[in-house]
Amino acid sequence: MQLEFHQIDAFSERPFGGNPAMVYRLESWLDDRLMQQIAAEHNLAESAFVVREAQGWRIRWFTPATEVPLCGHATLASAHVLFEIYGEAAQRIDFLSQSGPLSVTREEGLLWLDFPLRSPRPQVGVEAVERLLGVKVVELLGANELLAVLESEQAVRECQPDMVALAKLPWPGLIVTARGREHDFVSRYFAPAIGIDEDPVTGSTHCCLTPYWARQLDKAQLSAYQCSARGGALFCRLQGERVKIGGHARLIASGHLHL
The missing domain is CATH 3.10.310.10 (Diaminopimelate Epimerase; Chain A, domain 1)
Structure with missing residues (x-):
């Protein structure tokens, strides 16, 4: 065959x-x-x-x-x-x-x-996530994935998580995000529990990133960049209970x- x-x-x-x-x-x-x-x-x-x-x-x-x-x-x-x-x-x-x-x-x-839109909600456990990321976490939320808001784009780019500890979290993966310098926001996504240490560009994580940053920036159309080694640009629109990516x-x- x-x-x-x-x-x-x-x-x-x-x-x-x-x-x-x-x-x-x-x-x-x-x-x-x-x-x-x-x-x-x-x-x-x-x-x-x-x-x-x-x-x-x-x-x-x-x-x-x-x-x-x-x-x-x-x-x-x-x-x-x-x-x-x-x-x-x-x-x-x-x-x-x-x-x-x-x-x-x-x-x-x-x-x-x-x-479909995934609205992130506040989560406990900031200290544990800070330990495995090695950086300060401004806000910790979760929807279908755990979402850690960091202080800056530089913090997102330089983040080096402990993959062994991350894989033990009761979530499929962890998103880190911050406001961007040239884009509205940036992110990275780590999912060692499902066989992906770092995903280069992840459309599905923007189902919760888009509503979060739409609220923070008070705008429905946003530009995003996933700053992995390969990198990729995404254009996001919030439309009711749906997200256009x-x-x-x-x-x-x-x-x-x-x-």
């Missing part, structure tokens, strides 16, 4: 930037164990699998270690593959997922994710997996 795959750098206009994702468009679903093995073989932060069902495109996401309920950059990558490689003519692709209906729209030269995507490689 041969399966066609495409590797996309999401949230980047150039090669080797943003966040790489592997995308498989399947005729029918593979066994869950096999999809997990494929994701482990590619060893990228996410591998996405999409199948056209009667209700529309269903999407699933796997890290090298586990399936996850929501992933932004691999959804953006999947839409890019369906638009640019498989010739989807519509300006919008609707996905069915574990996190409900999602969509990606081509607009203004960008691909726009339409994701815009970005570019770039095809890097295509090939076949032989099973």
Whole structure:
């Protein structure tokens, strides 16, 4: 059996930037164990699998270690593959997922994710998070992920967390964020508990970052930058109970997996 795959750098206009994702468009679903093995073989932060069902495109996401309920950059990558490689003519692709209906729209030269809003709430344990990060935490919140607000963009960029301690937290991952110098806000995301020490650019974390910074800055449209080693720019819009996250995507490689 041969399966066609495409590797996309999401949230980047150039090669080797943003966040790489592997995308498989399947005729029918593979066994869950096999999809997990494929994701482990590619060893990228996410591998996405999409199948056209009667209700529309269903999407699933796997890290090298586990399936996850929501992933932004691999959804953006999947839409890019369906638009640019498989010739989807519509300006919008609707996905069915574990996190409900999602969509990606081509607009203004960008691909726009339409994701559910996650409102972060205050959390206890600031001292423990400060110890594992080695920096001062201004505010600690949580939604689907733990969110630590730091004093400055420099603190975010220089943060070197204790990954062993971080993996023991009762959260899938930890976001660190601060106001940006050239962007409204910056962030980084660490998730060793699910096999990702640091994710290069994470669309889904902006489901809670966007409402937080929208309140702090009193604006509904924000520019964001995830300042990992690869780095990536995101454009965020708060629209009611939804978050729109815009970005570019770039095809890097295509090939076949032989099973």
